[in-house]
Amino acid sequence: MTTKPGSTRRAALAAGAGLVALLARPRAFAADDPLRAAVLAFTGGTAPAEGRVHLELPPLVENGNTVPLVVSAEGAVRTIAVFNERNPQRDVAVFRFGPRSGGARVETRIRLATSQRLVAVAQDGDGMWWQAGVDVIVTLAACIE
């Protein structure tokens, strides 16, 4: 079998490009645990310590379409992100507190597709990451009905 001129070089280039593409792909963290993966993607790989941020949700929810959530943090916290475990998408919200903020505390209402865990991740003024998690039981699902 004769090789066409240039085909081996093309093959080598393709292999090289494939290798570069593989290396350039965003790192996937904790692929077996999507909630943890979402947290680590947000922190850029640093596993947050437990504490400093507080997540309040009712332990039992009748209607997953509107679930009250309060997230707060002590100290000079600039950012808090909230992630879920079992909705179609991990993100819930990201909150940022500006120079005129009176403190890191937000109340909102979220949707929960089923009973699951919620995690809040916060970054303080020193750049340290903190997290807190809450398990919620949901009687009536949201998101997909």
Next chain:
Amino acid sequence: MARTLITVPKTVRRGETVELRTLIAHPMETGYRAGADGRVLPRDILRRFECRLDGELVFEAELFPAVAANPFLSFSLRADASGTLSFRWQGDNGFEQTETAALVVT
């Protein structure tokens, strides 16, 4: 223009931390629900909220489909001086709405 409900305390003392509450009418269609014909309804959500006092950021939020319809957001402000509060929502399909309220600090 969606209906909004914004709560700003009437009397605020200098240096006090006050709670601001906002509510806006919006379906927050997740993009995961199927309509009556069985096809998925396209996503239509509010994606960003921003509150500023005379242009300086108080609070901002990035919202995702997991936020409930008619998004309610309550957050705190440190009231150092009187000024104009602006509340801005942005979302899918070019949604953009800004409301303002006066902050009176004594």
